Amino acid sequence: MDNFIVLDNLRKSFGNIVAVNGISMTVNKGDILGFIGPNGSGKSTTMKMATGFLTPDMGTSHICGVSMNKNPKEAKKLIGYLPEGAPAYGEMTTIGFLNFIADVRRLSGKEREVKIDKAIDRAQIKYVLNQQIDTLSKGFKRRVGLCQAIMHEPKVLILDEPTDGLDPNQKHHVRQLITEISRDTAVIVSTHILEEVDAVCSGVLLINKGNVVLNGSASDLRAKLANHNAVNIKLKPENLESAKRLLLTLSSISKIEVHEETQHNVNLKVLPKENMIIITDVAKVIADNKLPINDISVDQVRLDDAFRKLTTNDIGILNE
Amino acid sequence: MNNIVIIAKREAKAYFSTPLAYIFISIFCGLTAAFTFYLGAFIERGQADLAPFFESHPWLLVLLVPSISMRLWAEERKTGSIELLMTLPITSLEAVIGKFIAAWLMIAVALALTFPIWITINILGNPDNGVVISSYLGSWLLAGQFLAIGSALSAMTKNQVIAFVVSTAACFVFVMSGLETVTHALEGWLPSYILLAVDTMSSLDYFEEFTKGIIDARAIVFYITTIVFWLFINVVVINLKKAK
Ligand SMILES: Nc1ncnc2c1ncn2[C@@H]1O[C@H](COP(=O)(O)OP(=O)(O)O)[C@@H](O)[C@H]1O
Numbered sequence: 001m002d003n004f005i006v007l008d009n010l011r012k013s014f015g016n017i018v019a020v021n022g023i024s025m026t027v028n029k030g031d032i033l034g035f036i037g038p039n040g041s042g043k044s045t046t047m048k049m050a051t052g053f054l055t056p057d058m059g060t061s062h063i064c065g066v067s068m069n070k071n072p073k074e075a076k077k078l079i080g081y082l083p084e085g086a087p088a089y090g091e092m093t094t095i096g097f098l099n100f101i102a103d104v105r106r107l108s109g110k111e112r113e114v115k116i117d118k119a120i121d122r123a124q125i126k127y128v129l130n131q132q133i134d135t136l137s138k139g140f141k142r143r144v145g146l147c148q149a150i151m152h153e154p155k156v157l158i159l160d161e162p163t164d165g166l167d168p169n170q171k172h173h174v175r176q177l178i179t180e181i182s183r184d185t186a187v188i189v190s191t192h193i194l195e196e197v198d199a200v201c202s203g204v205l206l207i208n209k210g211n212v213v214l215n216g217s218a219s220d221l222r223a224k225l226a227n228h229n230a231v232n233i234k235l236k237p238e239n240l241e242s243a244k245r246l247l248l249t250l251s252s253i254s255k256i257e258v259h260e261e262t263q264h265n266v267n268l269k270v271l272p273k274e275n276m277i278i279i280t281d282v283a284k285v286i287a288d289n290k291l292p293i294n295d296i297s298v299d300q301v302r303l304d305d306a307f308r309k310l311t312t313n314d315i316g317i318l319n320e
Numbered sequence: 321m322n323n324i325v326i327i328a329k330r331e332a333k334a335y336f337s338t339p340l341a342y343i344f345i346s347i348f349c350g351l352t353a354a355f356t357f358y359l360g361a362f363i364e365r366g367q368a369d370l371a372p373f374f375e376s377h378p379w380l381l382v383l384l385v386p387s388i389s390m391r392l393w394a395e396e397r398k399t400g401s402i403e404l405l406m407t408l409p410i411t412s413l414e415a416v417i418g419k420f421i422a423a424w425l426m427i428a429v430a431l432a433l434t435f436p437i438w439i440t441i442n443i444l445g446n447p448d449n450g451v452v453i454s455s456y457l458g459s460w461l462l463a464g465q466f467l468a469i470g471s472a473l474s475a476m477t478k479n480q481v482i483a484f485v486v487s488t489a490a491c492f493v494f495v496m497s498g499l500e501t502v503t504h505a506l507e508g509w510l511p512s513y514i515l516l517a518v519d520t521m522s523s524l525d526y527f528e529e530f531t532k533g534i535i536d537a538r539a540i541v542f543y544i545t546t547i548v549f550w551l552f553i554n555v556v557v558i559n560l561k562k563a564k
């Protein structure tokens with residue numbers, strides 16, 4: 001059984017607001033799920049239900065087969081959780097706080113020392129151990145929260161925006177850490193930074209307004225845009241007609257759009273069918289026919305664009 | 321170590337690593353002394369007992385205990401640390417009891433630190449020290465009851481000021497219900513069985529037993545029952561908030 005996290009049809013409303021409207025996911029050992037969606041889409045609420053802080057109106061959360069509803073104490077033992085904003089007891093020192101967590105996690109003796117030291121090392125908070133948590137910078141506070149979550153080497157790690165408020169170096173380090181830990185762990189990381197998904201995640205769950213929009217990989221997310229892998233060609237207007245004629249013989253392309261026609265230049269956008277990669281075909285046609293062109297490039301759709309397209313209503317580029 | 325002990329230890333450290341405990345203890349000791357020496361005419365009475373000292377306790381505790389209890393849960397909600405606490409493998413019951421015990425022990429320390437008054441009276445005369453001890457026990461139980469009420473009410477809000485005001489009012493009602501002027505005023509307005517209920521719920525009547533040197537099992541049962549009742553409410557409120 002490698003299905004470490006199984007969330008089934010979770011729902012939650014606050015008054016009239018439906019925050020989470022039937023979200024399911026399965027995360028296996030070794031996987032890192034990027035849980036993304038705009039602000040207010042229900043990521044934190046889902047995580048709060050998964051970790052047993054909120055009781056769902058409907059649906060279940062199972063951690064390594066243990067039901068959060070029926071056996072919360074056992075299920076919680078298996079989880080390391082970093083809540084949004086990394087709340088902690090501000091009046092405590094970092095080390096005092098970590099010792100409290102170690103008490104709760106029943107770490108003792110040699111194992112306790114080793115695990116606390118290892119977590120401190122991984123989270124890189126050695127220099128703030130004796131500082132009061134309230135006086136820490138946002139980045140350090142986040143890392144203390146992370147340290148607390150990973151200390152007992154849990155099977156399941158749930159991190160709500162772990163890199164929020166960190167500088168680029170710290171972000172890089174946290175991503176490395178998550179990757180390192182994920183080997184024996186199932187991880188859910190919520191974020192709205194899409195480069196993070198590319199950098200660390202093995203899967204993506206995109207939600208909007210409490211509903212799942214996409215469940216797959218980062219490339220599936222990109223593929224949701226028709227102009228993903230589209231080829232742009234810049235050429236002289238006099239070559240336009242012959243270029244169009246030649247390219248349209250290819251079976252892998254769906255259509256050709258003409259943009260920005262000027263006296264000296266015209267831009268062609270060649271759109272693929274079903275996200276096929278067409279650059280080789282297009283290049284071959286151009287080479288075989290010695291078609292004079294000025295420039296050629298492949299559209300790399302940024303995840304940001306896919307995200308925006310899928311979570312705003314001005315769709316139309318969706319190729320469904 | 322048990323979860324209740326772990327929570328109580330963390331809370332107790334929090335009291336003494338912030339000015340909270342020191343301020344509470346100084347104000348409690350200062351005010352009891354002031355009541356005893358000035359308002360209670362301790363010296364002029366020429367009697368070697370601590371009656372005026374203990375008579376002031378219910379009124380001071382009505383104000384001071386909610387100042388401790390207001391933060392128990394409201395602060396956790398405000399700072400968000402409740403999310404951390406309730407996702408650790410700790411039950412609501414364990415957390416409620418742990419927090420209660422730490423606060424109750426802190427109040428015990430405050431009571432214990434009024435010992436100079438007790439020493440003074442022993443120098444001045446020969447008080448009945450049995451009465452003094454039972455009175456201290458009564459004060460502590462009364463404080464425990466107020467604390468349990470305040471803790472339950474604190475779990476309902478993230479606003480500490482609201483928690484304070486509502487708890488003070490609730491504790492005040494428990495004290496007032498025992499005053500004869502109040503029960504007399506209610507006569508004719510309320511059916512006699514409710515009146516009886518109001519009267520038997522009076523924290524003050526039971527407290528006065530203790531100050532007479534009587535340790536009555538009924539009084540102890542009364543305080544323990546109300547403490548358990550309010551801590552139970554506390555757990556229910558916390559669990560309801562999860563489902564809200
Ligand atoms: N305790 C709450 N009471 C009322 N509404 C809430 C509460 N928590 C979250 N919400 C609402 O639920 C929706 C989802 O919020 P959240 O899960 O925090 O989104 P995200 O983490 O994706 O930004 C939002 O509309 C938010 O305003």
Ligand SMILES: [Mg+2]
Nearest residue numbers: 043044045084
């Ligand atoms: Mg959030």
